[in-house]
Amino acid sequence: MKKNESIYITKPGSVEIHPADHPVPKEGEALLELVYGGICGSDLNTYRGNYAYAIYPNIPGHEFSARILEIPENSAGLKPGMLVTANPYFNCGSCYSCRRGFLNCCVDNQTMGCHREGAFSRYITLPVERLYNGNGLDARRLALVEPFCISYHGVRRARIQPGDKVLVVGGGTIGINAMLAAKHFGAEVYVADVVPEKLSFASKMGADGTILNSGPDDFLKAAADATGGDLFDAAIEAVGLPSTFQNCIDAVCYEGRVCVIGIGNQTLDFHYTMIQKKELNIFGSRNALKEDFMDVIALFSKGTFDPLDIVTNEYRFEDAPKALEDFDRHSGSMLKVLLDFTC
Incomplete structure (x- = not known):
């Protein structure tokens, strides 16, 4: 020893x-x-x-x-x-x-x-x-099981279904894993980030599309263009910044779902009536459960x-x-x- x-x-x-x-x-x-x-x-x-x-x-x-x-x-x-x-x-x-x-x-x-x-x-x-x-x-x-479980649990919280159009905001490890988990549940998944290299990597890993988050107006236009104007059924926040949470609020459709996985220590000042106006479903996601670990170990073993x-x-x-x-x-x-x- x-x-x-x-x-x-x-x-x-x-x-x-x-x-x-x-x-x-x-x-x-x-x-x-x-x-x-x-x-x-x-x-x-x-x-x-x-x-x-x-x-x-x-x-x-x-x-x-x-x-x-x-x-x-x-x-x-x-x-x-x-x-x-x-x-x-x-x-x-x-x-x-x-x-x-x-x-x-x-x-x-x-x-x-x-x-x-x-x-x-x-x-x-x-x-x-x-x-x-x-x-x-x-x-x-x-x-690599535990970090995937973090993303997998968040995607489950967001109730991702086959055919959903999903936006993952953040192209880091948790964001890429969330993209893979959402695709596992049958969604069409886009990844947004401010770093072009991360978007290239997201595409390589199987993202259906990417959005360069160069500013609020350009971001919202890209979200609309990607969905034919409908906006996304769900958005996964995987950064932990006020601005990326706002991105998610903006990018989802009416009666859409937002799940926050990212951890931050800043406050957000935003027009909260948009939650009511869009009748949004907003979820937090923390850690993971035993069943997430069991599912992810089985998923990795399949070799998909x-x-x-x-x-x-x-x-x-x-x-x-x-x-x-x-x-x-x-x-x-x-x-x-x-x-x-x-x-």
Whole structure:
């Protein structure tokens, strides 16, 4: 067994790797060896100092695959040597949301790498009930399950149906995954972004069309042109800015649906009567549920598309400081970044 080390974002713009004690599993917990981890938008925004839920110093990371080293007897049939991923959203179990089964939006939600210590250590422990069997997926693809679940849950919230015309505002990882999820549900999907390179990538990944978000007037004209003047049945907000939420309000049809996945810390001043006038259905989407993880693992296993196509960069564990620095500087061209913990 290697020595244990952890990646820390100590403050905005600063990443350090520190030695750590080997974790000892408590009752009901498994000992895991990290294999791959994905750097997500919340990790990047924590590094930048503009993430709403960031704490410092903290170990980032909640997208990962791991190998089980030790595990107690369990009903899921998980055994040492298996590859797993995990649900990283810790819930209290007693609030009104939890009592109704909405564990993803627990009022005291504690997401790994955000509100509590994350996964980016060589060795971690987690409760057995949070672990999901990879069912034959390799470690790199398995590390991509959680970010796809975020998008998949939002698309389900938006009630996407076959034949819907859907606009995804934001061409980052969550936006591209939302486009793929919406297409899985039978929709015709456009992606809007301010960065032409991201739109090119969206087209390569299967978007039915793209919109360069160069300004409110041009954006609305492009939305109308794409839909024959009808506007979109649904819009998925995958950025987390007031302006992109406004884009969604503007781009959907009367009785349309807007689902907000993006996380931001800014306020929005807008003509809210448009919600009433259009009779809009507006949904928030937070985290994901066990059934989302199960669905996405099964979806990846089918091979309809390759989730690895979204990976643009890969770094060794020890190069995590450079990975976040590069991601910060080149976020227009970098999409999903993986860390290899086996090095």
